[in-house]
Amino acid sequence: MTRRKPIATGSDWNFEVLEAYERELARLADEYRLDTYPNQIEIITTEQMMDAYASVGMPVGYHHWSFGKQFLAVEQAYRRGQMGLAYELVINSDPCIAYLMEENTLMMQVLVMAHACYGHNSFFKGNYLFRTWTDASSIVDYLVFARKYVAECEQRHGVTAVEQLLDACHALQNYGVDRYKRPSPISAEEEARRQTEREEYLQAQVNTLWRTIPERPAGEALPGLLLDGEDPLGLRGGGRYPPEPQENLLYFIEKNAPLLAPWQREIVRIVRKLAQYFYPQRQTQVMNEGWASFWHYTLMNRLYDDGLVDEGLILEFLQSHTAVVNQPAFDSPFYSGINPYALGFAMFSDIKRMCEAPTDEDREWFPDTAGANWLDTVHFAMRNFKDESFIQQFLSPKVIRDLKLFTIIDDDQDEMLEVAAIHDERGYRRVRDALATQYALSVREPNIQVYAADIRGDRSLTLHHVQDSRRPLGRSVYPVLRHLHQLWGFPVRMESIMDDDSLGRRIQWPLPDEETK
Amino acid sequence: MTYFIDRRANAKHKSAVNRQRFLDRYRTHIKRSVEEAVNRRSITDMERGEKVSIPARDISEPVFQHGPGGKRTIVSPGNKEFVEGDRLRRPGGGGGGSGAGEGGASNQGEGMDEFAFTLSREEFLDFVFDGLELPHLERKALVDLDEVRPVRAGVSRDGVPARMNIVRSMREAYARRIAMRAPIRRALREAREALDMEEAKDPVLRNPARIAELRAEIKRLEKRLESVPFIDTYDLRYNNLVNQPQPSSKAVMFCVMDVSGSMTQAHKDIAKRFFLLLYLFLERNYEKVELVFVRHHTAAKEVDEEEFFYSRETGGTIVSSALTLVDEIITDRYPPGQWNLYVAQASDGDNWDDDSVNCREQLVKSLMPRLQYYTYVEITPHAHQALWEEYEAVADAFPDRFAMRQIVEAGDIYPVFRELFKRRAAH
Numbered sequence: 045m046t047r048r049k050p051i052a053t054g055s056d057w058n059f060e061v062l063e064a065y066e067r068e069l070a071r072l073a074d075e076y077r078l079d080t081y082p083n084q085i086e087i088i089t090t091e092q093m094m095d096a097y098a099s100v101g102m103p104v105g106y107h108h109w110s111f112g113k114q115f116l117a118v119e120q121a122y123r124r125g126q127m128g129l130a131y132e133l134v135i136n137s138d139p140c141i142a143y144l145m146e147e148n149t150l151m152m153q154v155l156v157m158a159h160a161c162y163g164h165n166s167f168f169k170g171n172y173l174f175r176t177w178t179d180a181s182s183i184v185d186y187l188v189f190a191r192k193y194v195a196e197c198e199q200r201h202g203v204t205a206v207e208q209l210l211d212a213c214h215a216l217q218n219y220g221v222d223r224y225k226r227p228s229p230i231s232a233e234e235e236a237r238r239q240t241e242r243e244e245y246l247q248a249q250v251n252t253l254w255r256t257i258p259e260r261p262a263g264e265a266l267p268g269l270l271l272d273g274e275d276p277l278g279l280r281g282g283g284r285y286p287p288e289p290q291e292n293l294l295y296f297i298e299k300n301a302p303l304l305a306p307w308q309r310e311i312v313r314i315v316r317k318l319a320q321y322f323y324p325q326r327q328t329q330v331m332n333e334g335w336a337s338f339w340h341y342t343l344m345n346r347l348y349d350d351g352l353v354d355e356g357l358i359l360e361f362l363q364s365h366t367a368v369v370n371q372p373a374f375d376s377p378f379y380s381g382i383n384p385y386a387l388g389f390a391m392f393s394d395i396k397r398m399c400e401a402p403t404d405e406d407r408e409w410f411p412d413t414a415g416a417n418w419l420d421t422v423h424f425a426m427r428n429f430k431d432e433s434f435i436q437q438f439l440s441p442k443v444i445r446d447l448k449l450f451t452i453i454d455d456d457q458d459e460m461l462e463v464a465a466i467h468d469e470r471g472y473r474r475v476r477d478a479l480a481t482q483y484a485l486s487v488r489e490p491n492i493q494v495y496a497a498d499i500r501g502d503r504s505l506t507l508h509h510v511q512d513s514r515r516p517l518g519r520s521v522y523p524v525l526r527h528l529h530q531l532w533g534f535p536v537r538m539e540s541i542m543d544d545d546s547l548g549r550r551i552q553w554p555l556p557d558e559e560t561k
Numbered sequence: 562m563t564y565f566i567d568r569r570a571n572a573k574h575k576s577a578v579n580r581q582r583f584l585d586r587y588r589t590h591i592k593r594s595v596e597e598a599v600n601r602r603s604i605t606d607m608e609r610g611e612k613v614s615i616p617a618r619d620i621s622e623p624v625f626q627h628g629p630g631g632k633r634t635i636v637s638p639g640n641k642e643f644v645e646g647d648r649l650r651r652p653g654g655g656g657g658g659s660g661a662g663e664g665g666a667s668n669q670g671e672g673m674d675e676f677a678f679t680l681s682r683e684e685f686l687d688f689v690f691d692g693l694e695l696p697h698l699e700r701k702a703l704v705d706l707d708e709v710r711p712v713r714a715g716v717s718r719d720g721v722p723a724r725m726n727i728v729r730s731m732r733e734a735y736a737r738r739i740a741m742r743a744p745i746r747r748a749l750r751e752a753r754e755a756l757d758m759e760e761a762k763d764p765v766l767r768n769p770a771r772i773a774e775l776r777a778e779i780k781r782l783e784k785r786l787e788s789v790p791f792i793d794t795y796d797l798r799y800n801n802l803v804n805q806p807q808p809s810s811k812a813v814m815f816c817v818m819d820v821s822g823s824m825t826q827a828h829k830d831i832a833k834r835f836f837l838l839l840y841l842f843l844e845r846n847y848e849k850v851e852l853v854f855v856r857h858h859t860a861a862k863e864v865d866e867e868e869f870f871y872s873r874e875t876g877g878t879i880v881s882s883a884l885t886l887v888d889e890i891i892t893d894r895y896p897p898g899q900w901n902l903y904v905a906q907a908s909d910g911d912n913w914d915d916d917s918v919n920c921r922e923q924l925v926k927s928l929m930p931r932l933q934y935y936t937y938v939e940i941t942p943h944a945h946q947a948l949w950e951e952y953e954a955v956a957d958a959f960p961d962r963f964a965m966r967q968i969v970e971a972g973d974i975y976p977v978f979r980e981l982f983k984r985r986a987a988h
Contacts, residue, residue, distance in 0.1 A: 059565060066563050083563040092568065095575040110622055112583030115576040116678035123679065139562075146569055161563065207582070215623050373639020382638060450640040452649075455632040463647040466640050479636040490625050515631030523623035 048351040055149035055360075062144075065154045065352075066161070072346050073162045076419060078339065080165040081180060082139040085157065089146050094118050096133050096143060103141060104187045106194035106314075108210050134160040136168040136325070138180040151360045154353070158343040163336025170427050171331070173324035183321060190314045197307050209308055212527035213294065213315035218489055220294030220316035221323045289493040289508060293528075294319070296494045302503060303533035312531070327430045327485055334388015335426050337369055338396075341389070371447055390443050391434070395422050398440065405441060413438075431483040439479065441472045451478045456514070490517055495539070503534040510541045511548065525553035584684065590615045591680070595688040599838075599975045611685045614675040690842055690982075709804040720799025729798040737796055741789045749782040812847040812901040812933075814840060815890075817883045819908035821858040822875040828940045831971055832907035833870050835938055838978050839905050847901065853890060857883035859913075863890065878911045880948060881919040888927050897931040904932055910939045910946050917947040924955050929962065936981055937965040 051068070052061040066085070073080065088096070098115030099105040135141040142160040144153050168174050198206045213220075290296045294316040298309050325332070344365075348358045371386035372378040395413060398406045399421050402414035413421055425438055450466040451474060465471030465478070481487050495508040505528070509517055521538060529536045540548035584591060594613040643649075680688070716729050756775040759767060816836045818829070843850045854869035855861055858876045861883040887904060895902060912920070929935065937952055939945070949965070956963045966977045 059567075062565060066565075070563065084566060085563060086566045086568045088568045088571075092571065092575070098576045098579065107578045107582060109579065109582040109586045112576060112579035112581065113620060113676070115580055116583065117676070120678045203582075207586075211622075218624055371638050373641070374637035375639065375641075379639075382636070447638045448640040449636055449638055450643055452635050452637065453632065454635060454651075456630045457632075459651070460648040461651055463643045463645060463649070464634065466643055466645055468645070471645060475636060478634045481634070482636050490627055492625055511631070513632040515633065516628045518626040518628035520621075520623040520626050523621075524625055527623070 048354060050354040050357070051352050052150060053354050053356070055151065057148075057150040057153050061150065062153055062157075065347075066157055068347060068350075068352055069154075069158055069162060069343055072343050073166070073339075076339075076342070077423065078162050078166040079169055080140065080162060081137075081169055083161040083165060084139040084141045085144060085161060086141060087144050087146060090122075093133070093143060093145050094122060102187055103135060103137075103184060104191050106191045106210075107198075108214075109207065110214065134164045135183075136164075136174065136178060136180055136321075137183045140165040140168060140180070149360070151357045151364070154347070154357075155340055155344065155361055155364065159336045159340035162343065163339040164332060166339075167328075167332050167335045167426060170423070171324070171328060171430075172428055173328055173430055177324045178321050186317065190318070193310065193314065197311065201307065206311070208530065209311055210315065212530045213312055215524045215527040216293050216297070216531075217315050217319040219492060220292060220319040222292050222295070222320070223486070284496045285499050286494065286497065289495050291493050292316075293492070293494060293507075297528075297531050300497060301532050304531065324430075327432070327483075330384040330388040330391075330431045330483065331426065331429065331434050332388070333384045334390075334392050335422075337365075337385050337389040338392035338422070341365060341393075373448070387443075387447070390446060391438055391440075392422055392425070394440050394443050395425060395438055397442075409440060410438075432480050432485075435476065435483060436480040439476045441467075444472055444475050449475050449479065451475055487512065490515075492538075504537060505532045505534065506537045506539060508539055508541055511543055514543055516540070516549070517551075521551060522553070522555075525551065529553045584680075587615055587620060590619065592688055592691070595680075595685065596975055598685075599689060610680045610682045612677060612679050614677045617676045620676055686841060686845065689838075690845065709806055711802040712805045714801045714803040716798045717801040718798065720801065724800045724802070726798045726800050730792070730796050733798060734792040734796040737793065738789055738791070742786060745782055745786050745789075749779060749786065752778045752782060810848040811851070811899065812843050812849070812903060813851040813853060813895050814843055815853045815855060815887050815902070815904040816869065817855045817857070817887065817904060817906040818869065819858070819878055819880070819911065820856045820872070820874045821878040821911065823878070823909050823911050828907075828909055829870055831940050831968060831974060832938070834971065834974050835907060835968070835978065836905055838974065839903070839936070842982065843903060851895075853887075855883050855886055855890075857886075861886040877913055878908075879916050880908065880912045881916050881923055884920055884923045884928060888923070891928075891931060902932045904928070904935045906935070906937045908937075908939060908948070909941045910943070910948055912946065912948040914947065917951040920948065921951040921955055924952075924963075925958055929955070929959050932962065935959075935963045937963075938977065939965070939967045940969075941967065942969045 051064045062085075066083075094115060096103075097118045098111050105111065133143045140161065142156065142165075144156055148156070168178075168180060174180075194206060194210075286296070286300075294312055297304070298312040298316065301309075301312075304312070344353075344358065344361050347353045353361075369383070369386045369389045371383045372380075396418040398410055398413050399416050399418035402410075406414040425434060429437060444467045448467055450471070451464045453462045453464045455462075465474035467475065491510040491512060493508050493510070494505065496506045498504045498506070507528075517538070517540065525536055525538060536553050538551040540550075542548040591613050594615075595611060598611045716726050752775055756772065756779065759772050759775065814836075818824070818832050820829075840850065840852065852866070854864050854866055856864055856869055856874075857878070857880065858874050859879045859882065863886065864872075883906075891897065891902060924935070939949060945967075952963075952965050956965055964981045966981060968974060968977055
């Protein structure tokens with residue numbers, strides 16, 4: 045057994061001790077080939093932590109009441125003791141910024157460093173989604189720019205005007221991302237793309253699409269507009285605009301909304317850019333937390349094995365770790381959905397187990413993984429997947445058994461719920477498919493696209509909601525359409541396309557007269 | 562590569578702006594909560610913040626979401642007894658067992674019903690006094706300039722050593738030394754040059770007498786140079802202070818209350834709340850606020866707070882006794898030039914028959930000219946008596962500075978208070 049020479053004992057910390065532990069963590073991380081951005085570790089107070097939480101972890105952000113609401117909610121939860129601040133707040137930037145809270149114990153500080161500075165940090169640098177979608181080196185600069193720009197707009201156009209615009213953009217920000225079109229990895233091409241984008245932007249200022257239509261008072265029909273069926277010259281033919289449905293609503297608004305002023309377009313763009321920046325995080329929750337938990341667990345145990353921490357600290361750690369990766373059962377009062385820490389940690393640990401001690405079952409299910417080098421395999425998994433595909437690829441029967449996962453079908457045409465699959469031989473695959481689907485953003489959020497902008501007629505905007513499994517839109521569609529209407533400036537419509545491709549419910553904003561009554 | 566940064570000393574309240582934006586946006590909601598709180602709270606309780614709830618529906622940030630219905634497959638952990646093909650009743654009528662996750666209920670925009678948060682004490686009082694202002698604050702500032710405050714006013718040649726301005730004194734000394742030494746130095750230089758010239762001459766041509774004379778001259782000049790003093794009393798400079806008239810920032814508030822038998826404890830509680838609101842309000846506008854409690858039945862007495870609110874008396878009522886006492890106290894202790902004077906009187910309207918006229922005279926002749934503001938609240942559900950009528954005459958005479966209102970129950974206090982101090986358009 046190793047002679048124990050802990051760097052420090054007790055729960056108090058100071059900067060020398062933190063630095064010493066950080067050096068050891070760096071050494072071990074290197075051993076495990078964890079490639080990270082440089083770490084910038086900031087020691088902050090509770091209140092600053094609440095500030096950081098409130099601004100969704102961004103070190104600088106523009107002002108908006110919704111962040112104030114967030115702050116008040118965090119403060120209230122913290123006061124009631126419902127929430128331990130602390131665990132981790134880490135910013136995907138280069139250098140990677142992590143926060144340590146002043147009043148945490150030494151164990152907590154070391155744990156957070158292992159979790160955030162080596163776990164999350166290496167995930168940000170390694171995972172393909174982050175590599176393709178976000179630019180860690182420029183995000184802080186962009187945030188500073190955004191904050192300044194919004195502040196200037198507030199001065200010039202008034203706080204209320206900017207606030208309303210931001211409200212509208214926030215309502216659509218989940219639809220401000222390019223889901224399938226990836227930015228090109230080559231930087232020269234990237235530059236060229238940005239250049240075209242800027243040209244398109246200028247183009248929008250003199251948008252010929254709208255120029256031919258004279259201004260008119262709201263509510264009146266365009267004078268002399270050809271009525272339906274009275275178009276002998278086919279003026280209103282010429283195909284639909286846009287020719288292909290557009291999934292990025294904010295982008296479409298930014299480039300095509302007829303009445304937005306240039307500064308308003310720029311703010312739409314800012315919200316869109318930030319939504320794009322957060323897009324990978326929303327798709328890799330399980331993997332990201334699982335990866336970080338897997339590594340804090342591994343690194344903390346290595347510190348113990350190397351005799352650098354004492355028994356007290358490792359016991360405190362184990363207690364904390366167990367609480368974090370705990371998964372309450374669905375009928376427990378503490379249940380609040382599947383805990384991404386628990387699922388992710390279980391899966392990464394299981395990959396390691398399959399490599400090191402494969403069973404016959406593992407050989408059958410995962411011929412490539414069973415018996416392979418575990419470090420190579422977890423790195424491969426971390427780099428090349430998102431939650432959806434990671435679960436599809438690596439969720440093993442053992443993890444399904446351990447978590448006792450089961451699926452229920454909730455169909456409004458059936459008065460009972462049905463248990464479709466449980467953790468048995470017949471169910472593994474179906475549970476895995478269902479869980480993967482549950483993490484697919486495309487299923488979690490309604491599928492909504494810009495279908496047509498009536499550029500030759502009344503300038504109305506039509507969206508299509510393509511229904512999936514007959515699931516309708518929630519009632520929030522009305523306020524969101526109201527926001528969209530504010531941006532577009534002309535009537536907006538939402539048409540639901542049913543599962544059998546027929547046209548379903550149509551919603552219009554402003555509401556037709558009979559509905560408002 | 563890693564570096565640590567200690568940010569603890571950095572500014573807190575990074576979210577202050579956002580927080581304020583939120584409070585501004587939901588001003589009407591919060592005001593309603595605050596109003597209820599003011600009426601509900603016990604009197605000693607105004608010094609803390611307030612928990613405020615807003616219906617979550619009103620502050621939701623809508624996004625496109627799935628509504629209830631359709632077909633969903635939900636994966637949950639912790640299966641105990643289910644096997645494939647089991648059929649279960651829907652728990653609580655729809656929604657399924659998805660728990661929080663995507664929040665089936667909040668899709669409807671009516672999920673968690675209340676958004677609760679806490680206002681700080683400052684924010685709370687801001688809302689309490691929002692849109693209110695003290696009448697005639699500026700009048701005192703412009704007219705009564707008796708109170709003075711010493712302010713720096715340059716430097717002067719005389720003063721006490723404690724106020725000596727070292728830098729200026731040394732500069733003066735340096736200038737004086739330069740000025741006094743310059744002619745001596747010039748003479749000295751000339752003498753030395755002459756001496757050098759004399760000594761450079763051929764020994765035969767030298768004039769020994771002249772040399773001796775020059776040497777003596779040089780010695781004399783060097784001595785004079787040395788004797789120029791390093792510092793002289795003439796050089797000393799002192800920081801000059803002058804007394805500048807200062808708008809008074811002190812206020813005194815007289816709480817006058819009828820404690821005769823007809824005033825019940827409930828009446829007193831209402832009065833106390835009114836006094837407290839006024840006190841908090843004054844405290845926000847003046848650096849220092851003193852309180853004087855005067856209670857009266859047939860005779861008036863100055864008492865401490867405890868006795869004022871809680872001791873019981875019986876007997877009749879002579880209001881003018883209290884006004885006389887207030888008048889005396891002002892004359893003795895609070896010269897109107899230095900103090901902003903406020904009187905708040907609470908009573909149930911009873912008074913000795915002939916006394917109400919005395920009250921009016923006392924007010925019009927002696928008190929009102931010296932006061933900033935006089936508020937009178939009558940706590941009674943009944944019809945007004947003589948006192949109210951006489952006071953109405955006073956209010957006519959001093960429409961800007963005399964205010965009276967009737968309060969029937971505790972819920973009226975805050976609205977009445979707001980009405981009394983409502984910000985008026987500048988005229």
